[in-house]
Amino acid sequence: MKNMKCKMKKVLKEWQWVLLALFTICICSCKDDDDNTNAVAFDPSKPVLISDFTPKKGGTGQRLVIYGENFGLDKSLVNVMIGGKKATIINVNNNSIYCLVPSQAYDGDIKVIVGGEENQVTGISESTFEYEKKMVVGTLCGYRNEYDNQGWKDGSFDICCGFRNDGCLKFDPLYPDHLYVVYDGADIQLLDLKNRMLSTPLNRSSFGDRRLRSLDFTNDGQYMVVAVDFDGWGTGTSPSVYFVKRNEDGSFTNNSSIQLIASYKQCNGAALHPINNNELYFNSYERGQVFRMDVSKYFETINNGGNWNPDRDGGNYDELFTIQDTGWEFQINIHPSGNYAYIVVINQHYILRTDYNWEKKRFAPAYVVAGQARSAAWEDAAGVSARLNRPYQGVFVKNQEYVDEGREDVYDFYFCDNKNHCIRKLSPEGIVSTYAGRGNTTSVVDNNVWGTEDGDLREVARFRDPSGIAYDERDNVFYILDVVGRKIRTISMEGETGTSVDLESGNFN
Incomplete structure (x- = not known):
């Protein structure tokens, strides 16, 4: 019975990531939709806000979606720091970032830094990511x-x-x-x-x-x-x-x-x-x-x-x-x-x-x-x-x-x-x-x-x-x-x- 529960958990986890991947694709596809008001460029005159992120905990390599405002569309202008460590960014949409949690992000604080050297704007999450060693x-x-x-x-x-x-x-x-x-x-x-x-x-x-x-x-x-x-x-x-x-x-x-x-x-x-x-x-x-x-x-x-x-x-x-x-x-x-x-x-x-x-x-x-x-x-x-x-x-x-x-x-x-x-x-x-x-x-x-x-x-x-x-x-x-x-x-x-x-x-x- 215990093995069956473990298998079910594994299947559910796999489906969770399938749905997350599909969700991310949908987010990224919005970049080419002229009717989508979220698909706008970064505005250095406005603040970068982090409203939420999911999941709330995980370890190195964990797939993470960060929600907020004014992230822009160019991932080369975006840096995500988790626990003081640089995350790998997969995709960016003005209202969401899809990234991988870096190793040793023990503190779990999340920062999103957008812009070039002269117009950088930083957003900080009020809550922290619960980092798990593995x-x-x-x-x-x-x-x-x-x-x-x-x-x-x-x-x-x-x-x-x-x-x-x-x-x-x-x-x-x-x-x-x-x-x-x-x-x-x-x-x-x-x-x-x-x-x-x-x-x-x-x-x-x-x-x-x-x-x-x-x-x-x-x-x-x-x-x-x-x-x-x-x-x-x-x-x-x-x-x-x-x-x-x-x-x-x-x-x-x-x-x-x-x-x-x-x-x-x-x-x-x-x-x-x-x-x-x-x-x-x-x-x-x-x-x-x-x-x-x-x-x-x-x-x-x-x-x-x-x-x-x-x-x-x-x-x-x-x-x-x-x-x-x-x-x-x-x-x-x-x-x-x-x-x-x-x-x-x-x-x-x-x-x-x-x-x-x-x-x-x-x-x-x-x-x-x-x-x-x-x-x-x-x-x-x-x-x-x-x-x-x-x-x-x-x-x-x-x-x-x-x-x-x-x-x-x-x-x-x-x-x-x-x-x-x-x-x-x-x-x-x-x-x-x-x-x-x-x-x-x-x-x-x-x-x-x-x-x-x-x-x-x-x-x-x-x-x-x-x-x-x-x-x-x-x-x-x-x-x-x-x-x-x-x-x-x-x-x-x-x-x-x-x-x-x-x-x-x-x-x-």
């Missing part, structure tokens, strides 16, 4: 110049650049301010969020110059798990999974102990079971295989002073099952409870679920829960009715509402929908919705669903081929690798990450 998209670091030749550059977040390959993000469990980026076709970088620095502690050459596909950590945080993609040039097996041992100072570097522990070929991803930590799951897109390996034998060998032989010992794994598509990339995302995992089939545009058998301690054959194979599109819906377009990395995020309701599964799955240029959400019930991106209510006129705009999650913000996503539960912040945008983007509660969004320019200050 989650917004921002930019942490990175940039793309006019020629896209900025290259790769480590250093402070103010100057660093790169971020141009598909990749995945993962937080260090022992150093929560350390966020690692593993790139397909490049190196492993470290985002030090506390010191605002980017570095490259591990090079691709340390893994035989092979494609790096995913990154995980053992439960005790002492080892980094790196999956690599190599087909052995068509002969036998080839490296699949490496363990990187943490240095005594807590770092991971090219000088760390890097050990190949599993070999098959064409591996896209590897993950450790979050509860039964000795279970390593990795894949091969040769036939769509999913393998299970008992890594306790690796630790027993190393702890007893022995040497792990990848040719002899690295084949100590079992094939559990194959997915329905062979020869296509896919990644494994295990639920924090360990009860199930999602398998994201990247190039074939769907997501599978595999349930964990606690008695046998292994995952069972998978079944489709979202999207449809070989059917790339964008559609928010339930299960196989939803449409995805090259889904990539995902992350499980606890939903407090589910906790309060006493649900068994309290996690949503947020993932990058790469070619749909957005962040999607998959609920435990299998409902896919668009969480952020594809905004179209901005000052841009390119009519694309992709871009680099920061701001309101759905009305303004846009991404360009996002692939990697991580979530910081402490601060309620998402981090996104925006590949073609060449940036690390954020989704966070406005004003709580030391940054702010300028909706007019699309810049994150």
